Amino acid sequence: MAVVFEKTKALTDLKMHYCPGCAHGIVHRLLAECLEESGDVKDAIVAVPVGCAVFANKYFNFDGIQCAHGRAPATATGVKRVQKDKIVITYQGDGDLASIGTCEIVHAAARGEKITTIFINNGIYGMTGGQMAPTTLPGMKATTAKNGRDPAVNGFPLRVSEMLATLDGPAYIERVSVSTPAQVTQAKKAIQKALEIQKKGLGFTFIEVVSSCPTNWGMTPVKAMEFVREKMIPYYPLGVYKDITAEGGK
Amino acid sequence: MAKGKVTINEDICKGCGLCVSVCPKQVLELSKTKINASGYNPAEAVNDECIACTSCAKMCPDCAITVERF
Secondary structure (H helix, E strand, O other), X not given: OEEEEOOOOOEOXXXXXXXXXXXXXXXXXXXXXXXXXXXXXXXXXXXXXXOHHHHHHHHEOOEEEEOOOOOHHHHHHHHHHHOOOOEEEEEEEHHHHHHHOHHHHHHHHHHOOOOEEEEEEOOEOOOOOOOXXXXXXXXXOEOOEOOOEOHHHXXXXXXXXXXXXXXXXEEEXXXXXXXXXXXXXXXXXXXXXXXXXXXXXXXXXXXXXXXXXXXXXXOOHHHHHHHHHHHHXXXXXXXXXXXXXXXXXX | OOOEEEEEOOOOOOXXXXXXXXXXXXXXXXXXXXXXXXXXXXXXXXXXXXXXXOHHHHHOOOOOEEXXXX
């Protein structure tokens, strides 16, 4: 009998504090597995956000820094510039990255900082109790949009991957999801590729993960994953938005 | 004849049911009798049809599943 799947050693044994069915745990595991498989665990430094993932560095068996709200790309910039041989990752949610941290992520991408950002987009503020985020879908209910987001009042959601793909600094941008096992496999490949590009020093790499928030969406975890497939992905299409390593440099 | 075996770490399982929803052989169910220290009904294997596809483990947010293949 052979073990074909077990918990990666790049995660600690600490029980995660996330709600049942929260996809943060899946993405934490993917990042940890990628670093373990490439042998980079001891060289990795993760800059974690404010939000539900604020304690993420306790779950990773590598170095981490807890950053000011939205400022993980700025912190990571400093870390990478003085420790060029380290793998520097920022792990951020949508309230952190697409709202208060928009400035930092746009300019880190524009400068082509040689870091990797993992962006969890679940369309809501999780930790603070379900307020409307910049990524909340039109019509989607939140505690600050009781009747659903009205674009006439609240504006339209941000598509961060598309926005950053217009810049010259990023080397690789892909949007993935984790709502099915096949999507989880694809998400892992995307993270692997982003980390490889960072190691080659080719530029900024960005992986957006369309994720769920069962608690604040008011759904069971399984229903929330269905919502991701039926509502979130049509608005946030999956795919590669920029890849300078592809033939012709998309 | 089972080709695989899933082992659930019942202490850290939060009973979210994502593993149950993706199993192609309906091997897993949330326990109706067990309850863990955090108050969740953990997932458990209810038959021996497992094919070791690892779909459940890939979806588990808490790394509570180990899969073995015969």
